[in-house]
Amino acid sequence: MYMTLRQLTLFKAVAQHLSFTRAAAELCLTQPAVSIQIKQLEGHIGMPLFEQIGKRIFLTEAGRELYAACGDIFARIEALETSLNELQGSIKGLLKLSVVTNASYFTPHLFKAFLRLYPDVHLRLNVTNRTNVLERLVNNEDDLVIMGQVPEQMHVESYQFLESPLVVLAPPQHSLVNQAHIPLVRLAQEPILVREVGSGTRLAMERCFAAYDLELPTEMELGSSEAIKQGVMAGLGVSVLSQHTLILELATGKIKLLDVEEFPLIRYWYVAHLSEKKLSLVARTFLDFMLSSAKEIIQKIHPLQEIN
DNA sequence: TGACGCCCACATACCCCAGG
């Protein structure tokens, strides 16, 4: 069976878009150029890879098989490129990262600084929730992941690279704003907006309240930091979030921090990978960069406001 | 409701160019 990488590249694009025209546009070709290559590929294979029904095209069984094989073939080529780059000693190639949503408030600044140092690195970034990040970590889909809490039961190497102070936030007109040393017991009397079960912030709040034999009220549960912030600004209650997610709201005065005893709770951001994973040179370089420079860069861009 | 025309997407024919 004779087929070229060129043909497989075009096939993969057509299969992804399910359109010859869009695949051609993506690859800066004309549609006939793509059609011809696919025809030749089908000739080599001896079976049609696409079937046309009306104006739409679909993968045939053979097409689906080839598409699955393409995943392996191109992943292997990517790995080959990375190892060849390593042999040359140059820091370039693909860096695949997954980041939990909350970390997206500050990670773009780190990526920008890293790419300024290593412009030949191509970053493939996936911003998603904690569950998806863990799933991608288990399936070895990324070089590194960035998250707030690394599960202890997994075989994972993790590295603290940044403090994540959890602070108590309230709307500016709230009666506790500007009060000093508010006891946790007093805070517990307020309506509190909490993140969903499984969130690292929720876990930290529960531990803090439990240490004082207090029960965390969970009537108002919201699924994201953005929803929490909107809820607090709307006057639904107070809440606890990482201070890194509040830079804009604090700067514009739409949210105030409360001086609650025991707060800020200090948690950490981690960069992590599976223990057995052999990091590429690019990934190792990024990891070193995060450990050596992240704190300084974030402090410069987002200096954290003192409470009161 | 059927005829018509337009648009979109893919196929085919033919040509050009670079490299071996």
Next chain:
DNA sequence: CCTGGGGTATGTGGGCGTCA
């Protein structure tokens, strides 16, 4: 000169809107 990979021009056929 042959071959592979690209181009343009044009053909074909289905979807869809319009209008009598």
